[in-house]
Amino acid sequence: MASDEDSDEDFVTYGTPLEPLEEDEPVRKPVPVHEQTVKDEKGRYKRFHGAFTGGFSAGYFNTVGSQEGWTPSTFVSSRQQKAEKPNVRPEDFMDEEDFSEHGIAPREIVTTDDFASGKKDQLKDKAKAVSSLAALIPGDTGLLEELIAPARSSIGVELLRKMGWKDGQGVGPRLKRKQRKQNDDAVKVYGCAFPPNGSEESEDDDEFAPENVSFAPKDVVPVDFTPKVDSHGLGYRGLNPLQALGGGSETGHINLFTLQSDRTTSLFGDRNSGQQRRGGIGGQAFGVGAMEEEDTDIYHKDSMSNYDNVLGGEEPGDGLYGWTAPQQYTRKKNARFPHSVYPPPDLPRDYRPVHYFRPVVDSSTVSPIVAQALQASRGHLSQDAPQQGRHSLDSSQRCDMLGETPLQAVDRAAVVASAKASQTSPTKSQASSETQMALKAWSGPTADASKTFKPFAENPQKQARYDLYINKLKQGNKDALESSLDSSMTEWERGRERDEFVRAALLYKPSNSSLSSRFTRSKHEDDTDSVEVTRDQENDVDDKQAAVKMKMFGKLTRETFEWHPDKLLCKRFNVPDPYPGSSTVGMPKVKRDKYSVFNFLTITDSSQVSRVAPSAPKPPSSSSTLPHLTPEVSNKKSRWDIPGQEPKDPLSAFLSETRSEVLAAKNQTDSPHAIATPEVPKQKKKDKEKHKAKKHKKEKKKKKNKKHKHKGKQKKRVEESNSSSDDTDSNSEDENRVVSTSELLQRSELIF
């Protein structure tokens, strides 16, 4: 246990030490669960039967009985040799596994009688007495249990006895003090009881107590942990029939409120006292028996004066109610704590104590007045409008948020007037034509606005304006657009919105009601209002087509974007990460509004410009589906072009010029495709072409010079290639051109 030689190391070692590991011994891995096998005592593989270990495994490898199997016992009985009546027990049919811990008849280690307690001890009795108070039969001190309990003491008690313990003593080291009086005598207990095992100060000092004698400690009464199972009040117990009937002389009245421990001790006292109580039923009510000494007061009548009329006893006259505390403090009758009053919070003036649900009425179905009212109310409620992106707010919303004062109406009107005055007539006329078209499309009786697509659903105010506009269109109002726009917005915003509304009205014009009824609007379509698109969009393809046609590769056909390779890819290529800090991979993406009409408008613009710029004919097949592609509209340039503005840089000016020429040339070549080709004099055309060729040559020269600065080495090759291929290009390129425009056509049709 302790180290022999080293006194410093007084470690305590438990268990058997593990064998020291050999150096070259392979470390044994623990056997995994699926490879572990179960074997019985003889090392055979054990087979499991039933769910766990249940079931009988019979004989060798689940044969029965013996190697031969179960031999049936043949019944033999004669007059001389009677058949033995076999005294069989269930254990005879069991295997040894069944007697094990988990078997069906486990054999536990049980205390045999030899080790059981020989005598009943007082301690146990006391505990029983305590528990008996809560027993069903009050006063039953476990008589029944005593009858059943084994007469022997347990091994623990026997061991204690062997160690010198005696019944009635406490357990523990002997004490060097006076032997207390074992409370054989009844301890008088009054109303307020001491704790039962507490200090026994009430011992007499007069007893003889020699110095060199030690005493055993006092026995303790185990604390009663009887759980409270009834629904009475704490400490309540019913009338004790023993006292109610028997001990009438001792107690004036039954004290209901004494503690239980108090009762216990008094009970013990009763019991241990020499005064023997009569058992059985006794009392005056049953008359005087032969053994009774008293025969007086036979007809005693229990009067009601024995009982309390008042709960809690009579009031003592001093008004102290048993208090012994010093009496300086007198309680004031009418002293009241100053209540601090917390007033309810001040409500804002326009507070309504009802939650206001935003009406889900489709504002296009109700009259415009209602819609306006609705819009106004929404304006009030703009605080609880869903949080929108910074860019999706309009100026009035931003103005509200920032707390600025809105622009004065007079100024705005002036601005509007001046802007209108400055507007040039072609734009106006073309816009008005679109407006008229929208009016025509919507004023039909079949138009069912409630089922139409809501292009501005993300911006409720804008949608409301749009609905208003649509409503006015349906009513055939001529100036529907102007009147439905918000007059508090800037002219630029209004112009933009005007354009958007007209486009949207044309795009989402009411389809046939039978067709539209087949589609239902999805519930969750608005969950994602934006789509991810690459930040850098490719430039106009037509410019490049033109450049390729002129073999002006280089700046015009080359575009460079930011691109983020994956970190791992850089690692594998042995290349430092070009953007060490960034986490994006691929092209940088930005979020765009899904339902923004501008996503479509940019495409239509380009296609329009490319296709319709030289007063091109309208393809008859698409005329029904593309109502706004009328010749008036075709004059339109890009919608962002403001007339009289931006002097184009020479390169792009040149490009657009050449492009229009190319297109003119194309119109000649693909005359079989287009039906209504404009009549162009042939002479003119040829002149143009000549002119074009000259121009090309010039431009090429310039380009070449430029190039040669960079690439002196390849100068010769380029010149050669250019000169050699100049002749062949025009035909193939024209074909190419046709293909791409038809592609564009298809695309634009798809969009609409």
Added chain:
Amino acid sequence: MAFPQPRPQAPQLPQHLLRTIECQQGAVRAVRFNADGNYVLTCGSDKSLKLWSASRGTLLKTYTGHGYEVLDVDSSYDNSQLCTCSSDKTVILWDVASGQVTRKLRGHAGKVNCVQFNEEATVMLSGSIDGTVRCWDTRSRRYEPIQILDEAQDGISSLKVSEHELLIGSVDGRVRRYDLRMGQLHVDFIGSPITCVCFSRDSQCTLSSSLDSTVRLLDKSSGEMLGEYSGHVNKGYKLDCCLSDKDTHVLSCSEDGHVYFWDLVEGSLTLKLPVGKAVVQSLSFHPTEPRLLTAMEGHVQVWGAEPEDAAVEDS
């Protein structure tokens, strides 16, 4: 002691047929030299890949494992691994010696047109008809690509990898060059669907052939056109083009059964090599010597500069 420099000889063109290999694997979709030019790899339409000796023309090994016709193959720099792509939308990494499939990578949504190792064979790049290029890691056991390049708006027809650049030709008529070192994507607009792209050996120029029957040599850094080569027929098939071993000539397959040789500088047609009657589907130029592989229908032809050498080898 300094030897005088040998006089620069006129570049020799591989115009003599050395041998014809009957591959017996259906149509040969692609033929490639391995990294050092000693072996030939042919992709067959019968789902098999075959490895041949370039000098003898004997079959060395057949690799089977694809579910549909094999479309392209590339070998690693150390000849220990091969990668192939197929119409069954998979990319397979092979162990050359054992012929076992090391990794089979799924992820493309359509047939995979082209595949290429990077310089150290740590990444495989595959371009598919679904418009994406996927970068597969050969070092890890991940079955997901490292990165997907989905900038192309149409199918990928051809891709090449240099030290730190990916050159990708797409049917949308654009040649995209991803510069990993700079973190930039350069898009060159060609207009017509691209069938094949190549780097020049000095990696200063890019060569791209397109369906308008034109091969264009573009300056890599600026995108300017340095040369334009035409005369051949390429209108419907995905035909290969390449540069000769010393960058002196531009080669292209043609649908009229010839291989066209143009002088790179002058742009003039130097040689029109008659291969057969059908379409020359694929070609591959030896990395160091004037030797050419052409694939037509079910056979591969090996072309060399000197016929007498071939005679010696044959005998």
